[in-house]
Amino acid sequence: MKVEDGSTLSRADCRAKGGPPGFKMAIVGAAGGIGQPLAMLMKMNPLVSVLHLYDVVNAPGVTADISHMDTGCCGKLQLESALTGIDLVIILAGVLRKPGMTRDDLFNINAGIVRTICEGIAKACPKAIVNLISNPVNFTIPIAAEVFKKGDTCDPKQLLGVTMLDVVRENTFVVILGLDPREVDVPVVGGHAEVDVPVVKPPCSFTKEETEYLTNRIQNGGTEVVEATVGAGSATLSMAYTAVKFAYACLRGLREDAGVVECTFVASEVTELPFFATKVRLGRSGAKEIYQLGPLNEKIRLEKAKTELAASIQKGVSFIKK
Numbered sequence: 001m002k003v004e005d006g007s008t009l010s011r012a013d014c015r016a017k018g019g020p021p022g023f024k025m026a027i028v029g030a031a032g033g034i035g036q037p038l039a040m041l042m043k044m045n046p047l048v049s050v051l052h053l054y055d056v057v058n059a060p061g062v063t064a065d066i067s068h069m070d071t072g073c074c075g076k077l078q079l080e081s082a083l084t085g086i087d088l089v090i091i092l093a094g095v096l097r098k099p100g101m102t103r104d105d106l107f108n109i110n111a112g113i114v115r116t117i118c119e120g121i122a123k124a125c126p127k128a129i130v131n132l133i134s135n136p137v138n139f140t141i142p143i144a145a146e147v148f149k150k151g152d153t154c155d156p157k158q159l160l161g162v163t164m165l166d167v168v169r170e171n172t173f174v175v176i177l178g179l180d181p182r183e184v185d186v187p188v189v190g191g192h193a194e195v196d197v198p199v200v201k202p203p204c205s206f207t208k209e210e211t212e213y214l215t216n217r218i219q220n221g222g223t224e225v226v227e228a229t230v231g232a233g234s235a236t237l238s239m240a241y242t243a244v245k246f247a248y249a250c251l252r253g254l255r256e257d258a259g260v261v262e263c264t265f266v267a268s269e270v271t272e273l274p275f276f277a278t279k280v281r282l283g284r285s286g287a288k289e290i291y292q293l294g295p296l297n298e299k300i301r302l303e304k305a306k307t308e309l310a311a312s313i314q315k316g317v318s319f320i321k322k
């Protein structure tokens with residue numbers, strides 16, 4: 001959309017002129033494998049009025065490219081200016097896994113990157129909802145939370161670790177079991193990947209074999225893709241799809257739509273751990289209501305996941321406190 005002087009008219013300007021309302025959003029790590037399709041899809045979302053793209057490489061190229069899509073957008077080259085006034089930030093910045101690596105192997109590089117970006121958020125948009133995707137999510141969420149605690153400006157419930165790819169995979173694999181995902185309620189709780197646990201809710205139930213199949217496919221879904229791409233990347237398009245779904249739910253929460261419920265790794269009191277992935281109801285400031293686990297079919301697996309999660313959380317917290 002163009003105004004007479006040739007500059008881009010964003011949807012925020014449209015709002016002032018009686019056009020559709022929207023939120024301001026930033027993607028950090030926008031020139032990467034997930035970032036590019038995500039940027040394209042968010043640019044098409046009617047709830048987004050302004051989209052800022054930030055990366056340490058090629059952000060101007062991606063910005064120039066998608067700015068030719070005939071919807072409102074602008075790119076920003078400095079981290080703080082990219083974040084100023086933003087309602088929703090998606091963090092994808094960092095490195096990804098190659099075959100033979102675990103997610104934990106990414107910690108040494110991604111921990112520092114996530115810290116720097118979160119320091120920027122604490123200064124420039126402390127009220128923003130943050131969707132953190134950079135791995136290892138079970139470590140980067142505690143890092144981000146410690147940074148925000150230092151700034152003392154952010155509500156812990158604004159920080160949402162994106163574990164929804166586990167749920168998307170679960171919906172996919174449930175179909176392979178011959179079930180309709182709309183008719184079974186299987187929240188994936190715990191954390192991301194190896195420590196996620198699908199917990200089937202009554203009245204639906206799985207056989208032992210079905211539970212084994214589902215759990216293994218979900219927990220190893222990322223590795224399946226990393227190995228299939230033979231070093232070219234990890235889950236990219238399925239993650240961009242998932243990131244859009246989760247961001248859309250957050251935007252609907254910001255708009256205060258009723259009944260927006262998704263699974264996310266968030267500051268929580270449902271277990272003795274300070275962070276845990278469960279279903280939450282999204283609202284203006286992120287996770288408005290955190291759902292209890294309820295009756296569990298997976299107690300033993302969950303206890304094992306909690307032990308591993310506790311170690312990840314501790315390592316993330318120590319990274320900031322050291």
Ligand SMILES: NC(=O)c1ccc[n+]([C@@H]2O[C@H](COP(=O)([O-])OP(=O)(O)OC[C@H]3O[C@@H](n4cnc5c(N)ncnc54)[C@H](O)[C@@H]3O)[C@@H](O)[C@H]2O)c1
Binds near residue numbers: 092095137162163
């Ligand atoms: N949570 C999940 O379910 C999930 C799923 C898939 C991937 N991931 C993770 O998401 C991250 C991104 O994956 P990808 O496939 O897009 O990787 P990628 O390597 O293609 O892209 C990462 C981008 O981050 C940028 N970057 C690096 N340091 C930066 C910094 N300091 N500031 C801004 N940008 C910076 C890079 O330039 C690159 O463009 C990885 O850590 C990956 O493991 C998580």
Ligand SMILES: O=C(O)C[C@H](O)C(=O)O
Binds near residue numbers: 096165193223226
């Ligand atoms: O497997 C990875 O490294 C990326 C992501 O965590 C996934 O589950 O696909």
